[in-house]
Amino acid sequence: MYRTHNCGELTRKDIGREVILSGWIQKIRNFGSLFFLDIRDYFGITQLILYKELVKKAFFLGRECLIQVKGKVIERSSKNLNIPTGEIEISVCHINLLNPSLSPPFTIDNKTDGNEEIRMIYRYLDIRRNPIKNNLIIRHNLTLETRNFLSKNGFLEVETPILINYTPEGARSFIVPSRTHVDKFYALAQSPQLFKQLLMIGGIDKYFQIVKCFRDEDSRSDRQIEFTQIDCEMSFVEVHDVLAFFEHFIKHIFRKIKNIELDSFPCISYSDAIKMYGTDSPDTRFGMSFVELNDLIKKIDINWLKKEELVVGIKVNEYENIHEKIDFFLKKIENKNFFWIKYLHDKTLISSNQNFLSKKILKIFIEYFKALPGDLLFFSYGEKIKTREELGKIRLKIANFFNLKKYEIFNPLWIIDIPLLEWEEKSKKYKSVHHPFTSPKEEDIHLLENNPKGIRSKSYDLIINGIEIGSGSIRIHNKNIQNLIFKHLGLSKKEIKSRFGFFIKAFEYGIPPHGGIAFGLDRLINLLERHTNIKDFIAFPKSNYGKDLMIDAPSFLEKEKLKELHLPY
CATH class of the missing domain: 2.40.50.140 (Nucleic acid-binding proteins)
Structure with missing residues (x-):
């Protein structure tokens, strides 16, 4: 014993x-x-x-x-x-x-002296530490709660293949050579997308899977080349059905895992999110939505701004010590099309463009924003897309620098009406914003022939505190529309048949309306625990260069193995 x-x-x-x-x-x-x-x-x-x-x-x-x-x-x-x-x-x-044991390369304690690289090389030792062990327990509890909740709500867990055919899904795929089928290759699944749709065609009413997915992309603190999804699909649903059910699911997870009650999830259109925050994944915990100023600029006749396509600004409410740090912060902003106004407590107005903005104009800006003494105003101008994007970055820098993000608060929201297609100048063709199987909105279908760029999709992203936690859509269930989307993506009839022939064939056997969503499990846990690095919740993660430092993968293959796989050596 x-x-x-x-x-x-x-x-x-x-x-x-x-x-x-x-x-x-x-x-x-x-x-x-x-x-x-x-x-x-x-x-x-x-x-x-x-x-x-x-x-x-x-x-x-x-x-x-x-x-x-x-x-x-x-x-x-x-x-x-x-x-x-x-x-x-x-x-x-x-x-x-x-x-016996060698002396460990770092302290196995809650607060360790080991850096990330050494801890990844000796990950089995790192797992002995309470922070990592407890994170794996939290992950277990979350996946268990997910399985129980979805199962009780009529979802059937089904495993789908990992080795599949290569299909264009947006990201690069990992390719696996076949030994027995010379010069042929598998791809590791980026998602179970087609298979879960085929399950709906097969009459499965609700499906889920906690599944490994693979994308040959650069790793980051919030992304790995192999990651885990909570993947779900439902038959006979529209957008509102999916959003209502999975809002209920996320609320349940937050309540069970963290004892946090979430408010209702607002819906914001993609265009409004870009217009108000300069990003399709806005963090709404600290306000600072954009105010467009073009009409005001014309009214007060500021010549050097009138010619600009867009002038937009944000107000930063007074925060403790903000004015003590502001000069240091302003030095960090590298943006030529940018200016600011300080409204000091003694009601003095200071601007970065004193030579071009009179005191009268500064007062007009202050009144327009309903600013109070101690508030700050930031402005960006230029081409519409770039200006919103730049001010969005400044907004986040302000929030980070002045610690305006309230980590005890979770602000979920749905981003809807995302564009179906976007033009790729390099390849001179359209690509899917989500994936090629996303349904367009009925009222935009007439644009498919002549103005595909203007089509909104029946897709939705769940954003919590500026982080994309889930993404999904209602799927195309009309063969003609699906073929037209493939055509806009630049696929020939031969390519459609070779890559998606089995899928298009299935459309001829009574495909139901269906839709679904996939949540990033690693990101969801990371968010719940208020961490900044998903590696802390993965037992054996890859580095930011996609390398497993512990087992030294990827590695070279011997010539004999390359020969067996019919690969050049």
Whole structure:
């Protein structure tokens, strides 16, 4: 028997009991004839006390050695009420070394001295630390809650293939050579998109899957080349059905996992999001929506701004110490088409364009924004798209620099009516904003022939605190519309048949109206726990360069293996 109890369960009620524990040595405190050891396992930490002859044996032990001890539970004289076992300790009568350990390359503790790279190389050691272990427990709880909730609501969990044919879905695919089919390749699935739609054609009413997906993109703190989706699809639904149900789902997850009650999720059109915040994933926790000023500029006749396609501004309300830091912040902004106005507490007005803006004009701006003493105004001007984009970046810089993001608040919203297609100048053809199977809005279908750029789609993104957590759409269930979309994407009839022939064929057998959504599981947990790096919630993540530092993947293949796969070497 390796243990009678784990290292996190013994308390005062166990005093006097003979026990056996097994675990790793967390700390050693040497007092000559007396040794204190902290022994750790998955469940917690227990303090051991070693006397006399056992001390000699302990001299050969080090941190992370795996030991088994027998002893009696006694009351601890110096109690630690921060841990469940802090009122007791084990008076050890026998100690057995199960496995020695090298000195770990970083401190295995809640606050470690190991940087991210070294911790990824020794990820199995990093998992021993409570922060990473607890994150994996949270991930487990979230996936369990997801499975239970969706299953109770009539969703069927179905696994779909990982090795599929290459199809253009927006991102680059990982390609896998076939050994048995010479010169042919699989692709790793970027998502289960086509298969979940085929399940709806197959008569499955509601589907879900917690699924691994693969995209050959640059990794970031919020993106990995392999990631996990909560993937869902429903038959006989429209946009409002999907949004209502999955708002209910997200509210349930926040309540169960974090005991947080969310308000109703507002809907904002894509065009309004760009117009108000300069981005399709706005963080609305700190206000500062854009105010368009072109009409005002014409009215007050500011010549050097009248010629600009767009003039837009934001107001920053007075915050503590904001004026003490503002000069340092302004030096960080590298934007020529930009100016600001300070409205000081003594009602003095200062502008970055004192030579071009009179005091009278500055007062007009202050009145127009209904600014109060202590407020700041920021302005951007130029071409419409670039101006909104630049002011959107400045808005976020302001929020970050002055700590305006309230981390205890979660502001979810739906972005709807996203464009169906966008023109790609480099390839001189359209590409899908979401994917080629997204349905256009009925009132825009007439634009398919002559003005595809103006078509809005039946798609929706869930944004929480400026982070895209989920994305989905109602799917095309009309064969002619689907073929027309493929045509706009520049696919020939031959390409459509070779890549999507099986899918188009399925349209001839009574395809139901259907739609769905996929949530990024890694991002959702990261957001719930208010972290900034999804790697902390993945057991074995890749680096920002897409490399597994622990197993040194990707790696070169031997010539014999390349030959077996019919690849050049």
